[in-house]
Amino acid sequence: MSTLHTTNKPGQALELCLRAVASGDSVLLIEDAVYELLSPVTRLNALPDGCSIYVLDIDAKARGVKVSEPFEAINYDRFVSLCVDNEKVLSWF
Amino acid sequence: MSHSVCIISTRAPYSGQAAREALDTALVSASYDIETSLLLIGDGVYQLLKEQDAGQIPRKNHSAMLQVLPLYGIETIHVDQVSLDERGISPDALQEGVTIIAGDELPQFIQQHSRVFNF
Amino acid sequence: MKFALAVYGAPANSQATQSALHFARALVAQGHEIVRLFFYQDGVNTATAIAQPPQDESNLSEEWQQFVQAHNLDAVVCIAAALRRGVVGQAEAERYKLPGNNLRKGYELSGLGQLLDGALMADRLITFGA
Numbered sequence: 578m579s580t581l582h583t584t585n586k587p588g589q590a591l592e593l594c595l596r597a598v599a600s601g602d603s604v605l606l607i608e609d610a611v612y613e614l615l616s617p618v619t620r621l622n623a624l625p626d627g628c629s630i631y632v633l634d635i636d637a638k639a640r641g642v643k644v645s646e647p648f649e650a651i652n653y654d655r656f657v658s659l660c661v662d663n664e665k666v667l668s669w670f
Numbered sequence: 671m672s673h674s675v676c677i678i679s680t681r682a683p684y685s686g687q688a689a690r691e692a693l694d695t696a697l698v699s700a701s702y703d704i705e706t707s708l709l710l711i712g713d714g715v716y717q718l719l720k721e722q723d724a725g726q727i728p729r730k731n732h733s734a735m736l737q738v739l740p741l742y743g744i745e746t747i748h749v750d751q752v753s754l755d756e757r758g759i760s761p762d763a764l765q766e767g768v769t770i771i772a773g774d775e776l777p778q779f780i781q782q783h784s785r786v787f788n789f
Numbered sequence: 790m791k792f793a794l795a796v797y798g799a800p801a802n803s804q805a806t807q808s809a810l811h812f813a814r815a816l817v818a819q820g821h822e823i824v825r826l827f828f829y830q831d832g833v834n835t836a837t838a839i840a841q842p843p844q845d846e847s848n849l850s851e852e853w854q855q856f857v858q859a860h861n862l863d864a865v866v867c868i869a870a871a872l873r874r875g876v877v878g879q880a881e882a883e884r885y886k887l888p889g890n891n892l893r894k895g896y897e898l899s900g901l902g903q904l905l906d907g908a909l910m911a912d913r914l915i916t917f918g919a
């Protein structure tokens with residue numbers, strides 16, 4: 578019963594996304610949400626146990642944002658696989 | 671398999687059409703006899719403020735449109751407690767017929783539905 | 790697996806149409822089935838035939854149409870949202886006495902019920918918001 582949450586911008590979209598995450602869920606940052614990696618006060622590190630955070634590689638590269646541990650850069654093929662592996666996909670925007 | 675639907679509405683009522691178009695989705699879902707919840711969260715909680723006089727802009731009154739929900743079998747509107755607190759809105763300021771979801775109940779509330787539509 | 794995709798952003802005011810197209814191409818490449826595409830909110834602008842971006846920029850409306858036609862997809866544009874935003878077919882133009890029509894071939898204008906149907910038919914609904 579896990580969910581993939583995608584979010585496409587920092588601010589309200591990301592905030593609501595993080596509040597809806599349960600243990601074992603995954604989060605994928607796309608589009609402008611990748612800028613959250615630059616924030617010194619990000620709450621991405623305070624997720625429940627067993628949650629993984631992914632970043633869409635082309636959106637980060639396009640914006641000049643570097644992805645480093647513990648976050649994982651993925652392509653669209655992995656995005657699709659995550660949608661298959663999780664039972665639901667919620668999109669926060 | 672019987673479905674249940676959660677419509678999540680995150681936008682204030684009058685800046686664009688997003689709140690209206692989320693509500694329309696809830697009405698269509700309920701008119702299919704699917705068990706449907708409308709969850710207002712983030713700026714979506716502004717949709718519930720009493721005494722909206724949208725004729726001033728002019729726009730259709732969103733609050734009045736929300737009041738048709740019971741006719742479609744949606745008896746209560748779910749609203750996120752944390753979003754209310756962050757915006758300084760007390761439950762007295764909201765129209766009738768709402769159910770407040772506490773912050774720690776949010777993930778489970780959403781998850782109990784088989785289909786979720788974000789707006 | 791069966792997927793339904795919902796697109797809520799327009800080519801000129803969000804990345805939603807571009808992201809959705811990347812995703813849809815990856816789905817098809819992996820052999821998944823797209824049971825419905827639903828364009829709603831500002832996403833209806835994807836289906837206009839008369840937007841002309843500069844020559845050195847990608848034309849997402851054209852790319853989407855080619856993708857829809859190449860894979861014979863069920864591509865629905867919400868009729869209420871489209872009428873509100875000036876995307877109309879010939880029938881709507883005649884009915885409302887509008888000076889022209891601009892719906893690209895390959896798309897069908899229909900009701901919001903098609904979004905619900907698509908989501909219930911599919912194993913997964915993926916939304917690309919603005």
